[in-house]
Amino acid sequence: MTTAGRFGHVLDLITRVRGVRGAMLVAGDDGLVVAEQLMEGIKGPAVAALAASLGGRLRRAMEAAGLGASVFWHLQADQGTLLVVPAASGVLVVAVAEPDVNIGLVRLELLRASEAVA
């Protein structure tokens, strides 16, 4: 399977969950999009850059607090939800979803995806 095909398959796992509007693999260091499957209207490069920036700050906060590495973030907003799982490879697996999405199911798929890209 090609790299693009493999990443596409990984993102399929997430976007098939009802209420997910898009999923991305983001290079955690650079904030650049590695692969994406997003509905129209979602600004992929902006979400990637800002999520990676937030990820860096969260990582430092966790380290400062002596809590170790973060495994899952869930940011709830008025009109949707941002869910992120950092993979061991430094890639962030990101999902953008509706506010009423099944968080547990998306989290499970994000964790599976993070193992696949690790």
Place this chain on the structure above:
Amino acid sequence: MTARAVETWTLQPLTDFVREASVRLVLLMTPAGQVLAQSGFSRAVDVMSAAALGAAIVASTGELAKQLRQAPFAALNHQGNRHGIFLSTFPIERGTVVVLAVYDLDVSSLGLVQLFYEQLAADLKAASPKGSVPKQVLAADFERELSESLNTLFGR
């Protein structure tokens, strides 16, 4: 961090870019190396060196693109262990603006710089004076113009 501008219309977009992209140093200049504004530099000699080197890179990569029969490169990014350098150009009504930005990898990222660079370019295009021709610097006036620009850029 203080931003200073020879061309005052560049100041607000530059200040916004520095704050949002969390960049350490920024130079706005022409492809000839004439500085329009700077942020983060503390010595005039550093501004002059960075402007000359940035302009040289733009010229050489532009020529390389010409040799490859393609449009000039949109942007150049060089990433070291601790810092990244981002260099890009965009057209405005008065000519071309070169942006040279240096960012700490701990604080910012290429993605953030690219994201807010697009905003910077849009803001500068909107803010640039319309219908005016930029003042040409003649060789005879070069030293005086350079000295005045550096005085403005460092608040002397």
